[in-house]
Amino acid sequence: MNFYGFIYKIDEFCSYDNPWKIRKEEETSEKYGVYPDKRNVEQLIKNSIINLDKPPGPTSHEVAFWVKKMFNVNKVGHGGTLEPLTWGGVIPR
Amino acid sequence: MSYTTNAGKEYVCVMQVHCDVDEKTLAEVVKKFEGEIYQRPPVRSSVKRRLRIRRVKAIDLMEVKGRLALLRIESEPGTYMRKICHDAGILLGCGAHMRELRRTRSGIFTEKGLVTLQEVSEALYLWRNCKDESELKRILLPMEFALCGMPKIIVDDMAVNAIAYGAQVMAPGVVAYQKFNKGDLVGVITLKGEGVAIGVAEVSSEELENMEKGEVTRLKRVLIPRDVYPKAWK
Numbered sequence: 257m258n259f260y261g262f263i264y265k266i267d268e269f270c271s272y273d274n275p276w277k278i279r280k281e282e283e284t285s286e287k288y289g290v291y292p293d294k295r296n297v298e299q300l301i302k303n304s305i306i307n308l309d310k311p312p313g314p315t316s317h318e319v320a321f322w323v324k325k326m327f328n329v330n331k332v333g334h335g336g337t338l339e340p341l342t343w344g345g346v347i348p349r
Numbered sequence: 350m351s352y353t354t355n356a357g358k359e360y361v362c363v364m365q366v367h368c369d370v371d372e373k374t375l376a377e378v379v380k381k382f383e384g385e386i387y388q389r390p391p392v393r394s395s396v397k398r399r400l401r402i403r404r405v406k407a408i409d410l411m412e413v414k415g416r417l418a419l420l421r422i423e424s425e426p427g428t429y430m431r432k433i434c435h436d437a438g439i440l441l442g443c444g445a446h447m448r449e450l451r452r453t454r455s456g457i458f459t460e461k462g463l464v465t466l467q468e469v470s471e472a473l474y475l476w477r478n479c480k481d482e483s484e485l486k487r488i489l490l491p492m493e494f495a496l497c498g499m500p501k502i503i504v505d506d507m508a509v510n511a512i513a514y515g516a517q518v519m520a521p522g523v524v525a526y527q528k529f530n531k532g533d534l535v536g537v538i539t540l541k542g543e544g545v546a547i548g549v550a551e552v553s554s555e556e557l558e559n560m561e562k563g564e565v566t567r568l569k570r571v572l573i574p575r576d577v578y579p580k581a582w583k
Contacts, residue, residue: 284540
């Protein structure tokens with residue numbers, strides 16, 4: 257049984273190698289949910305990661321706030337602060 | 350986010366030494382910081398200033414030019430680079446400080462595929478004003494990529510909404526899984542690849558193999574909204 261291609265793409269993203277063990281044969285119904293690689297932009301904006309090159313100067317919190325304003329979304333997080341001079345990844349959610 | 354970036358960081362920093370030292374002594378001093386070190390967070394820091402133990406996986410002296418030294422450091426989260434530079438200065442006997450710092454890796458996220466704020470702004474402009482969404486689609490990575498680097502469990506369609514409403518992952522709903530140990534952080538996804546939740550394994554994958562019922566994980570965070578999948582319980 258082969259899974260939907262995107263499932264393998266997740267592990268390819270960071271070269272993670274851990275083989276799958278199948279417990280039961282099962283299919284997914286097209287009626288529910290959306291394949292992550294088929295999301296439209298509106299859906300993508302709500303559930304994505306941006307690997308952002310933060311400019312030196314503003315803090316991670318400031319940059320996260322700017323991104324939030326740019327996308328007009330409610331929730332934006334970042335992957336950790338440093339002293340003001342480095343970058344953090346930002347997820348608009 | 351913190352679950353995925355807690356896996357270790359990598360930095361490149363410029364250290365300025367306050368006296369002339371030869372490269373060999375400098376390299377020796379820097380090497381002393383490899384392994385477990387004691388560190389008290391600096392005055393300007395965002396955590397409580399108490400002595401902590403942090404593991405430095407690797408530290409390399411990449412280049413020396415005059416009194417400036419370029420270091421590459423791989424360490425646990427919560428290790429202060431400024432402090433490493435300062436402490437190296439104390440060991441050298443004449444002091445040193447950090448001039449510049451850049452984080453090159455945070456968990457599974459590296460400098461590969463980095464985008465700038467300008468690129469984000471341009472992509473948004475193209476999408477809003479020119480109806481061109483290709484740039485935005487390139488920049489926005491599906492959040493499921495954050496689950497790379499941890500073992501994953503695929504659950505069937507019927508289990509998804511129960512989890513969205515707060516249920517745990519139960520053995521009968523598991524379609525497939527990758528190898529994991531009890532206590533590992535695991536990602537739960539659908540057969541379409543959508544992220545459902547992140548949790549801590551209650552059993553090992555070997556135990557799961559022969560399980561017919563019971564809890565597989567204790568969930569920490571649910572990712573999928575309610576009612577995307579049908580309600581399958583009474």
